[in-house]
Amino acid sequence: MKQTHLTETRFNNLELSDSILRSLNEAGFTFCSPIQDKALPLLLRDKDIAGQAQTGTGKTATFLLALFQHLLNDGQAEPDDEEDDDEYGDDDGHTHAKIIAPRASTPPKTKQNPRALVLAPTRELAIQIHKDALLLSKHLDLKFALVYGGTDYEKQREKIKSNVDIIIGTPGRVIDFYKQKIFSLDHIKATVMDEADRMFDLGFIKDIRYLLHRMPPPDQRLNMLFSATLSYKVTELAYEHMNNPVLIRIESEEVTSKAIAQSAFCPSNEQKLPLLIGILNQYQPLRSIIFVNTKRCAEQLDDTLNANGYKTAALSGDVPQDKRQRLLNDFQENRITLLIATDVAARGLHIADVSHVFNYDLPQDVEDYVHRIGRTARFGASGEAISFVCEQYAYSMPDIESYIGQKIPVKAITKDLLADIIIPAKRPRPPRPNGDRSKRSSKPYPPKAPPTTPENPQ
Structure with missing residues (x-):
C-alpha cells in the first residue's frame, strides 16, 4: 500500500483517532487522494456513501478508515499509550494489539460480533483488503476473518467462530457460513460493498441482497458502496439498501490515468509472437502482465515465452485456488517476471510496481481495457500499456478509443522489434470426456437438411 499525493488534505486534519493516525503514519500515508478527500469527512459523520472511483485511487483505505473509526465510536477498546507496543499473535499468525480497557469516557460494552461485513467480488480483492486492514489497524484491538471459496474451509470456519469483529470475504462463502449459523448478522454496525458493478457482472447481486435483508435496518448501520461506475443498477442497489447515500463521483479528464503511457502496434497474426518477444527483449521489464482473451492462448503464450527464456505463469479462471x-506470490516476489492472464484477473489484482501491461489480445469489452491497463501506474507510480491491434481483434479499437476519449498512438513495427523465436512443441490435448477419438465411428456426417421452403416445410 503506497501513499498517493493528490490533494492538500492531510489525514491528521480529519476526525480520526490517534491510534488510526499512528498506523497511517507508519504506513507512509500523509495526504488524501480525491476519493478520500471527498468521502471521509462525510463517512466520519456517519453519512452513507456510494462512491465512484477507479481501482488504485485509495478507495480501500477510504472505507477501512471509516469502518475502523465507526467501530471505535461505537465503544471498541483502543490501546493506551503505555501498552501500544505490547502485541499478541492469533492462531493465523496475525498480530493484534494487546487487549486493554476501554477509554475512561466510554463504559465497557459486551462484544456481540461480528460488527462489520466487507464484501468483495473476487478472492484476490478480498485477500488484498484483508492485508490492507491488518496494516491500517495495527494499533487497534480488532480481529478479522478472511473468507472465500476454493480453500481453507475448516480454518475459515473456526476463525469466524472465534468471535471476530470484521468479516472480509466473497458473498458465496459468507452465505455458506451464515446459513450454518456460524455467525449472526444481528449486530452489524457497518457494511462495505466493494466493486459493486463487478458484483452484478459475476451474478452475486442476489447473494448481496440476501445478506443485506438479514442485517439491522440501513439507518442503524454505516453503509459504504464503491464501484468503478455508478450505473443505474448500482445506484438502485444503493438507494434500496442504504440510508440516503451521498453519491460521490471522482471524475477525471480521462477515463484512464494520465500516468499510463498508452501505445499500440498493428501486427499480423504471424507477427504477434515475434513482436511481443522483441519488445520484451528491448524493454526488459521487471514485472509485467500480459492479457489474453482465452485460456488456450494463455497456455500457448506461456509455453513459448518459457521456451525463449522468460519466467512466466498463466492465470485463468479454472486455476485451483492454492496454485x-x-x-x-511468485509474481509479487519476482520469482516470475511475466504473468499471463485472462480477464478473470483484470480486477481484484493489487500488485505493486507493475511497470508494463500488454494487451496481446485486445479486449472485446471496452471497460475491460480500462481495468487491464489499470494494473500499472498504481498509487502515484507511472506505467506503460502496449496493445496489439491484430487481425482478429482490431474491430475493438474504435470502441475503446471512443470510450476512453482519446486516440492511442500507433507505433511502427521495425525489423529490430521482430525477434527470432523458438517455437515449443504443442501441449498434448486432454482426452475428450466421451472417450478416445479412435473408438468413434468413422461414418461420415449426415448431409445437411435442405432449406425450409413453402414446398418443403420442416
Whole structure:
C-alpha cells in the first residue's frame, strides 16, 4: 500500500483517532487522494456513501478508515499509550494489539460480533483488503476473518467462530457460513460493498441482497458502496439498501490515468509472437502482465515465452485456488517476471510496481481495457500499456478509443522489434470426456437438411 499525493488534505486534519493516525503514519500515508478527500469527512459523520472511483485511487483505505473509526465510536477498546507496543499473535499468525480497557469516557460494552461485513467480488480483492486492514489497524484491538471459496474451509470456519469483529470475504462463502449459523448478522454496525458493478457482472447481486435483508435496518448501520461506475443498477442497489447515500463521483479528464503511457502496434497474426518477444527483449521489464482473451492462448503464450527464456505463469479462471495464490506470490516476489492472464484477473489484482501491461489480445469489452491497463501506474507510480491491434481483434479499437476519449498512438513495427523465436512443441490435448477419438465411428456426417421452403416445410 503506497501513499498517493493528490490533494492538500492531510489525514491528521480529519476526525480520526490517534491510534488510526499512528498506523497511517507508519504506513507512509500523509495526504488524501480525491476519493478520500471527498468521502471521509462525510463517512466520519456517519453519512452513507456510494462512491465512484477507479481501482488504485485509495478507495480501500477510504472505507477501512471509516469502518475502523465507526467501530471505535461505537465503544471498541483502543490501546493506551503505555501498552501500544505490547502485541499478541492469533492462531493465523496475525498480530493484534494487546487487549486493554476501554477509554475512561466510554463504559465497557459486551462484544456481540461480528460488527462489520466487507464484501468483495473476487478472492484476490478480498485477500488484498484483508492485508490492507491488518496494516491500517495495527494499533487497534480488532480481529478479522478472511473468507472465500476454493480453500481453507475448516480454518475459515473456526476463525469466524472465534468471535471476530470484521468479516472480509466473497458473498458465496459468507452465505455458506451464515446459513450454518456460524455467525449472526444481528449486530452489524457497518457494511462495505466493494466493486459493486463487478458484483452484478459475476451474478452475486442476489447473494448481496440476501445478506443485506438479514442485517439491522440501513439507518442503524454505516453503509459504504464503491464501484468503478455508478450505473443505474448500482445506484438502485444503493438507494434500496442504504440510508440516503451521498453519491460521490471522482471524475477525471480521462477515463484512464494520465500516468499510463498508452501505445499500440498493428501486427499480423504471424507477427504477434515475434513482436511481443522483441519488445520484451528491448524493454526488459521487471514485472509485467500480459492479457489474453482465452485460456488456450494463455497456455500457448506461456509455453513459448518459457521456451525463449522468460519466467512466466498463466492465470485463468479454472486455476485451483492454492496454485493461484502461489503464482501470485511468485509474481509479487519476482520469482516470475511475466504473468499471463485472462480477464478473470483484470480486477481484484493489487500488485505493486507493475511497470508494463500488454494487451496481446485486445479486449472485446471496452471497460475491460480500462481495468487491464489499470494494473500499472498504481498509487502515484507511472506505467506503460502496449496493445496489439491484430487481425482478429482490431474491430475493438474504435470502441475503446471512443470510450476512453482519446486516440492511442500507433507505433511502427521495425525489423529490430521482430525477434527470432523458438517455437515449443504443442501441449498434448486432454482426452475428450466421451472417450478416445479412435473408438468413434468413422461414418461420415449426415448431409445437411435442405432449406425450409413453402414446398418443403420442416
